[in-house]
Amino acid sequence: MDRTDPLSEASTSIDQPEWRELRRKKRKKFIILGLIFFAITLISALTLNVRWDRMGDLNTIINTILRFWPPDISTWPGFASPVLETVMMALLSTVIGMIISLPVIVMAARNINLPFNNIFYGLGRLIIVLSRSIHELVWALFFVTALGLGAFPGVLALSVRSIGFVSKMMAESIENISEKEVEAIEATGANRLQVWAFGIIPQIIPTLIGIFIFRWDVNLRASTILGVVGAGGIGYHLDLAIRTYNYSEASALILIILIMVGLGEIISSKLREKYVKESEGD
Amino acid sequence: MEDEHKPTWNKYDKKKQTKNLLLWAFVIGVFVWGASYLDFRFDRVLRARFPLSNFLGRMLPPDFRYIPGNIIYPLIETIQMAFLGTLLGIILAIPVTWFAAYNISPFKPISYYIGRFLTVFARSVHVFIWGMILVAILGFGPLPGVIALGIFSVGFLGKTWSEEIENIDWNQVEAIEATGANWIQVIFFGVIPQVIPAFVGLSIYRWDINLRASAVLGIVGAGGLGLELMFTINRLAYHRTAAVLLVIIIVVIFSEAFSAYIRGKFV
Numbered sequence: 001m002d003r004t005d006p007l008s009e010a011s012t013s014i015d016q017p018e019w020r021e022l023r024r025k026k027r028k029k030f031i032i033l034g035l036i037f038f039a040i041t042l043i044s045a046l047t048l049n050v051r052w053d054r055m056g057d058l059n060t061i062i063n064t065i066l067r068f069w070p071p072d073i074s075t076w077p078g079f080a081s082p083v084l085e086t087v088m089m090a091l092l093s094t095v096i097g098m099i100i101s102l103p104v105i106v107m108a109a110r111n112i113n114l115p116f117n118n119i120f121y122g123l124g125r126l127i128i129v130l131s132r133s134i135h136e137l138v139w140a141l142f143f144v145t146a147l148g149l150g151a152f153p154g155v156l157a158l159s160v161r162s163i164g165f166v167s168k169m170m171a172e173s174i175e176n177i178s179e180k181e182v183e184a185i186e187a188t189g190a191n192r193l194q195v196w197a198f199g200i201i202p203q204i205i206p207t208l209i210g211i212f213i214f215r216w217d218v219n220l221r222a223s224t225i226l227g228v229v230g231a232g233g234i235g236y237h238l239d240l241a242i243r244t245y246n247y248s249e250a251s252a253l254i255l256i257i258l259i260m261v262g263l264g265e266i267i268s269s270k271l272r273e274k275y276v277k278e279s280e281g282d
Numbered sequence: 283m284e285d286e287h288k289p290t291w292n293k294y295d296k297k298k299q300t301k302n303l304l305l306w307a308f309v310i311g312v313f314v315w316g317a318s319y320l321d322f323r324f325d326r327v328l329r330a331r332f333p334l335s336n337f338l339g340r341m342l343p344p345d346f347r348y349i350p351g352n353i354i355y356p357l358i359e360t361i362q363m364a365f366l367g368t369l370l371g372i373i374l375a376i377p378v379t380w381f382a383a384y385n386i387s388p389f390k391p392i393s394y395y396i397g398r399f400l401t402v403f404a405r406s407v408h409v410f411i412w413g414m415i416l417v418a419i420l421g422f423g424p425l426p427g428v429i430a431l432g433i434f435s436v437g438f439l440g441k442t443w444s445e446e447i448e449n450i451d452w453n454q455v456e457a458i459e460a461t462g463a464n465w466i467q468v469i470f471f472g473v474i475p476q477v478i479p480a481f482v483g484l485s486i487y488r489w490d491i492n493l494r495a496s497a498v499l500g501i502v503g504a505g506g507l508g509l510e511l512m513f514t515i516n517r518l519a520y521h522r523t524a525a526v527l528l529v530i531i532i533v534v535i536f537s538e539a540f541s542a543y544i545r546g547k548f549v
Binding site for chain 1: 316323337530
């Protein structure tokens with residue numbers, strides 16, 4: 001739209017019937033959409049199967065909430081080892097997840113040619129979708145049922161869940177590398193391995209570090225709850241505290257989780273700032 | 283250039299090389315120590331009571347006959363929970379966003395930090411922890427699930443929305459202010475029209491995430507497909523578990539496609 005004098009534009013166009021017609025139509029559409037939205041909301045709110053009979057009255061609810069206060073900080077020293085376990089679970093699962101993503105990355109990157117490329121590409125995409133669309137708790141349930149309780153199935157669950165994200169991002173990063181640098185290495189007479197080592201991998205290192213840090217942060221958040229299904233970490237203690245109605249201990253644990261996740265976010269953003277930018281500038 | 287001390291070219295000098303070596307040694311050390319600390323037993327994969335292959339054998343084929351009678355209702359409940367949870371999140375996120383966006387925050391020194399704190403707080407506590415707390419307070423059923431999703435969504439929506447508002451074109455706001463509009467009019471005609479597409483897109487994206495979460499929130503007792511999943515696992519009815527899992531995967535893939543389509547259309 002080119003600029004005209006706003007005053008004259010406004011005073012003439014507002015009286016024009018087409019403009020008014022357009023406005024009315026737009027308003028009508030907006031109202032209809034709004035009504036449909038409102039109807040859906042109303043229906044789903046009214047048909048939601050709320051178990052009012054299982055819920056106490058307002059007094060009980062408020063009393064229950066108040067029992068979370070104050071957090072029982074005296075229990076903190078005993079939770080040092082679950083905290084460490086949670087952090088280590090996040091770290092190890094990210095590393096293992098990235099290692100087992102390697103074949104998936106090779107399959108899913110379009111510019112790496114394998115024999116039977118289409119089949120492998122489809123397989124890679126399938127693994128990515130499966131890994132991403134199953135929640136980490138479901139993976140944890142799966143591994144706990146298959147392997148027994150402990151942090152090990154939790155780590156495996158987080159690793160498997162990480163495959164999708166890591167492979168997708170890495171494959172995209174490989175697809176976007178500059179072919180010129182690869183050609184330059186090839187022109188020196190380098191073999192395939194050398195092309196990878198000096199032409200391709202240096203280009204994707206910043207993405208790799210960025211993904212690692214990001215995924216570690218995500219896995220840290222996830223590992224705080226895996227204990228609910230018996231897969232290790234601090235979530236087990238939280239689940240236990242809530243199940244035994246020990247609500248002040250539960251709120252102390254939630255405080256620990258808040259601090260842990262908060263620190264994780266600060267560390268990951270600092271690290272990303274430092275390493276990703278530094279290596280991009282190389 | 284002939285340098286006796288550097289016969290071969292190296293990307294890093296000696297000092298950096300040692301540093302890198304030490305760093306790698308440290309990383310591998312932490313990894314190995316962590317693996318032993320977490321009691322990694324790869325032999326368990328091979329010699330477990332239910333080895334993975336056996337377990338998969340118990341799951342396959344999925345019991346499709348279980349779907350019509352037992353999964354349809356939890357499926358509807360899951361979708362309802364995601365929808366209402368997102369809506370609750372949107373409603374709660376509006377005041378939080380108003381506080382947390384620095385350029386429109388009402389009493390900056392206080393409200394900005396209150397808003398920021400609320401978004402970080404809501405986001406840092408995982409939706410499952412919110413679910414556990416609310417199930418403890420309100421009892422089983424979809425209602426605690428809806429509230430948990432709502433609270434958790436506030437963190438995401440408050441953060442991303444306030445970032446959108448902080449990046450608006452302030453000239454347009456000044457233009458509205460220059461007409462003598464009061465602050466409500468400034469917000470409605472200067473700020474909101476600039477951010478509506480982003481708000482809608484982010485809300486739909488959040489709905490997609492909430493659907494994934496609400497499909498499994500039942501694990502902690504908050505209704506939906508997750509409850510059914512827990513039932514079938516606790517009864518060792520793994521063929522039925524596979525059927526529930528299949529439904530969850532289909533729902534998640536569908537919601538991802540649907541949200542991508544809507545976002546592409548509106549935003």
